[in-house]
Amino acid sequence: MRYICIPGKRKCFQNYYRAAVRCGGTVVSDPAEAELLILPGGGDIEPWRYGAENTASRGFEPRRDEEELKLTEQFLQAGKPVIGICRGMQLLNVFFGGTLVQDIPGHSQMAGEDRFHATAIAASCLRELYGKALVVNSAHHQAVQRLGKGLREIQWAEDGVVEAIQHERFPVLGLQWHPERLGKQGLRLFYRIMEDCKNF
DSSP states (O other): OEEEEOOSOGGGOHHHHHHHHHTTEEEOSOGGGOSEEEEOOOSOOOGGGGTOOOSSOOOOOHHHHHHHHHHHHHHHHTTOOEEEETHHHHHHHHHTTOOEESOOTTOSOBTTBOEEEEEEEOSSHHHHHHTTEEEEEEOOSOEEOSOOTTEEEEEEETTSOEEEEEESSSSEEEESSOGGGSHHHHHHHHHHHHHOTTOO
């Protein structure tokens, strides 16, 4: 069993809670008790945090940015793993000094529904689970631009947008897609995380 921290109000992130619990995790309110941090999706990160002016960013949550960056530092200093999903992956990239593209076509939801597209996967825990290719869901309008220090790309969409990142030294995994709402395919990853969340 993994004790998991998912920052924010529970009612806003029910899909994450359900997926984690279904796969053997227990979500705890005190980050100090957690073995794993999951950074969920949401609005855009303030561009000044990665040295840019605002050209197309929206839905800012400054207090959330601050809290999640601090939690990421605390977990990594303690040797605990961090998973970032959608906005969470973008925040991890910013945490390690990377930058973001503030608006990209073809990846946001359409009429409130996720898009789906094919991806290629490099050698990684994702390839162990899914092989060299995977169709994923997409609901974002920003993406990784310059990678943060120590991060490497491990999954790409057909247009070259980075779909997953992994740190070379820390137990850090970022996913631009949403495994918590990808059905059985997504739950396979959550099961993997609950079983062995330190070895990505």
